Amino acid sequence: MSDYKLPKVWKWEEENSNKTGNRPTAGSRFEQKLPVGDAPFQLYSLGTPNGIKVTIMLEELKELGVEGADYDVYTINIGEGDQFGSDFVDINPNSKIPALVDQSQNRSPRVKLFESGSILLYLAEKFGQLIPTDIQGRTETLNWLFWQIGAGPYVGGGFGHFFAYAPEPMKYPIDRFTMETKRQLDLLDKTLAERPYVAGDTYTIADIAIWSWYGRLALGKLYEGSYEFLNLDEYTHLLEWAKRINERPGVQKGLEVEYQSIEE
Ligand SMILES: N[C@@H](CCC(=O)N[C@@H](CS)C(=O)NCC(=O)O)C(=O)O
The missing domain is CATH 1.20.1050.10 (Glutathione S-transferase Yfyf (Class Pi); Chain A, domain 2)
Incomplete structure (x- = not known):
């Protein structure tokens, strides 16, 4: 049995943060300039279970011979807090990887994507692959x-x-x-x-x-x-x-x- 007693109001203490430095607040914590390459898709991510969904999807599209699924992929080191930088938060206000930008067709503003399920659905629909039509x-x-x-x-x-x-x-x-x-x-x-x-x-x-x-x-x-x-x-x-x-x-x-x- 633990001797923990519930306080009336929970208060955040630094040691309540998890190892990715989460706090009970959202929003960017510092100015950040993320690189932007020339490929149609810019992926800001990491090889975690949620992150690999997107690299697998983009590679599967390329295996299917889909044109226009090229991407640049950058490391967002969630242990170092990269997900709380201003450029990343501008793409994903929820500060979690994966985040993707579709900059094809020179659309302005760029299409910003977060949530791995939303990203998979977007790519499947955009290219008409890996989702049945019936x-x-x-x-x-x-x-x-x-x-x-x-x-x-x-x-x-x-x-x-x-x-x-x-x-x-x-x-x-x-x-x-x-x-x-x-x-x-x-x-x-x-x-x-x-x-x-x-x-x-x-x-x-x-x-x-x-x-x-x-x-x-x-x-x-x-x-x-x-x-x-x-x-x-x-x-x-x-x-x-x-x-x-x-x-x-x-x-x-x-x-x-x-x-x-x-x-x-
Ligand atoms: N529901 C989200 C979950 C994303 C998520 O939890 N990402 C983790 C890594 S797998 C993350 O970025 N954690 C950083 C943090 O919590 O600060 C999705 O499917 O994209």
């Missing part, structure tokens, strides 16, 4: 895309945080978030027992979003020791799908992409 297929793809955005934080901010990053193991949050994470893994496993891809017979942006978290988790790439802890061997259909997606050239290229520094 109402059933499109709706099912969006069901699962939105499912990932809502469900993922229970895995990342919940399970992953308390399993891998909290200062000490705590039974209550670990039990709560492990149960929810395993429920989600079971849901995906049962879904993938019925069909080859999450939303049906074809590979879509829902697979990209879900694989980036749950596929990587199933392959033991997210948190050391979690494969055994979550008994991932039991999710055979999920594992088969995770391995199959991992072998896609666009996925491998999206994982290996080289980020440029934002320092001039």
Whole structure:
């Protein structure tokens, strides 16, 4: 039992910040000039589960022979607070990676994108790829895309945080978030027992979003020791799908992409 007593009003103390330096306020904290290259898309990001969704999507588009999906990609070091700089906040007021700018067709103002699900949907619609056009297929793809955005934080901010990053193991949050994470893994496993891809017979942006978290988790790439802890061997259909997606050239290229520094 902890001896913590709830105060009447919570007050922020410096040590309440997490390792990315979050505070209970939004907005930019310093002047920043981000580099801008010549490619149609400018991506400000990092190779985290949310970040890889976008590099995988852009590489998959290139694999499909789509013209106009070239991009420059820059490192936003969230451990150093780059996400709180003025130029980044101008693109994403929520100060989280990934953030993307579409500067094709010399449109003014530039199209600014944040939230990985919004970015995937924008790219899929812009190029008419990786989202079915029939109402059933499109709706099912969006069901699962939105499912990932809502469900993922229970895995990342919940399970992953308390399993891998909290200062000490705590039974209550670990039990709560492990149960929810395993429920989600079971849901995906049962879904993938019925069909080859999450939303049906074809590979879509829902697979990209879900694989980036749950596929990587199933392959033991997210948190050391979690494969055994979550008994991932039991999710055979999920594992088969995770391995199959991992072998896609666009996925491998999206994982290996080289980020440029934002320092001039
Ligand atoms: N719902 C957002 C989540 C983005 C997110 O949480 N990004 C993390 C890295 S994976 C981040 O930028 N964290 C920095 C911070 O919290 O300060 C999305 O899907 O894009």
